Amino acid sequence: MPTITTDDGIELTYEFEGAADAPVLLFSNSLGTDLGMWEDQLEAFSATRRILRYDSRGHGRSGAPKGPYSIERLGRDVLCLMDMLGLEKVDYCGLSKGGMVGMWLGINAGDRFGKMVYANTAAHMPTEEMWHHRAATVRANGMQSIVAAVVNRWFTEGFQTREPERVARIREMILATSPEGYAGCCEAIAAMDQREAIKAIGNPVLVIAGAEDAATPPDHAHQIAEAIAGAGLVVLPDAAHLSNIEQRDLFNEAVANFLAD
Numbered sequence: 001m002p003t004i005t006t007d008d009g010i011e012l013t014y015e016f017e018g019a020a021d022a023p024v025l026l027f028s029n030s031l032g033t034d035l036g037m038w039e040d041q042l043e044a045f046s047a048t049r050r051i052l053r054y055d056s057r058g059h060g061r062s063g064a065p066k067g068p069y070s071i072e073r074l075g076r077d078v079l080c081l082m083d084m085l086g087l088e089k090v091d092y093c094g095l096s097k098g099g100m101v102g103m104w105l106g107i108n109a110g111d112r113f114g115k116m117v118y119a120n121t122a123a124h125m126p127t128e129e130m131w132h133h134r135a136a137t138v139r140a141n142g143m144q145s146i147v148a149a150v151v152n153r154w155f156t157e158g159f160q161t162r163e164p165e166r167v168a169r170i171r172e173m174i175l176a177t178s179p180e181g182y183a184g185c186c187e188a189i190a191a192m193d194q195r196e197a198i199k200a201i202g203n204p205v206l207v208i209a210g211a212e213d214a215a216t217p218p219d220h221a222h223q224i225a226e227a228i229a230g231a232g233l234v235v236l237p238d239a240a241h242l243s244n245i246e247q248r249d250l251f252n253e254a255v256a257n258f259l260a261d
C-alpha cells in the first residue's frame with residue numbers, strides 16, 4: 001500500500017480509490033482499527049466519490065512512534081496526507097477517534113474541508129484516569145488483554161450473533177494494532193477537551209450516533225450537534241459503537257443524504 005511521510009517523519013499508509021475525477025471523501029478510523037473498517041462505505045460511495053482512507057498514526061500499517069500522541073498531532077497527520085497528495089479541500093467522515101480528529105480539523109483548518117461527518121464520537125471523553133489505565137494495560141499486557149471488552153462495547157449482542165465473521169475481522173484488527181500506537185492514542189483522548197472550541201466550527205456538519213453505543217452514548221452526539229451551528233443529528237437504531245458496520249445501510253444513507261444536500 002502507498003505511504004506518505006509526515007512532517008515529523010512518520011509513515012502513514014493510505015488507499016486512494018473510487019471515481020477518478022469525483023470530489024474526495026476522506027475517512028478517518030477509530031481507535032484500534034485500520035482503514036479496513038470502511039469497507040462498507042468504500043462499496044457504497046466509490047462510484048460517485050474518490051475515496052481516501054488511511055491508517056491513523058499508531059494503527060494498521062502506519063508508523064507507531066512512542067506515545068503520548070495528541071489530537072492536534074493526529075489532525076496534523078491528516079493535513080500532511082492532504083498536502084502530500086495535493087488535495088486542497090475534501091469532505092470528511094471520521095468515527096470515534098476519527099471524529100475527534102475531525103473536530104480538531106474543523107476548528108483549526110476548517111477551510112481545507114467541505115462537509116464533515118462526526119460519527120459515534122465525543123468532544124470530551126472522561127475519565128483521564130480510565131484512559132491512562134487502558135494505555136498502561138496494553139503496554140504491559142498487549143491488545144489481547146482488552147480485546148473482549150472492546151468488542152462488546154463496539155457491537156450489540158444481536159449483531160455479534162448474526163454476523164460473527166464481520167465481528168471476527170474487527171477483532172483481528174484490534175489484535176493487530178500496535179500496543180504503543182493504541183496507548184499513544186488513549187493518551188491523546190485523555191487530554192482532549194474540545195467542548196468549547198467546537199462552537200467555532202463553520203463547516204456543514206452531520207453528527208451520527210448509535211442508540212446502543214455504550215462507548216460514546218447519544219448524549220455526546222447531542223452535545224456536539226447543539227454546539228455547532230446548523231449541525232444535523234441522526235441516531236441510528238440497533239447500533240452500538242461501530243455504527244458504520246452494524247447499521248451500514250442506514251449509516252450510508254445518512255451520509256449520502258447529507259453530502260447530496
Ligand SMILES: O=C(O)CC1=CCC(=O)O1
Nearest residue numbers: 030031096097098150215
Ligand atoms: O474503544 C473504545 O472504548 C471507544 C473508542 C474511543 C475512541 C475510539 O476511537 O473508540
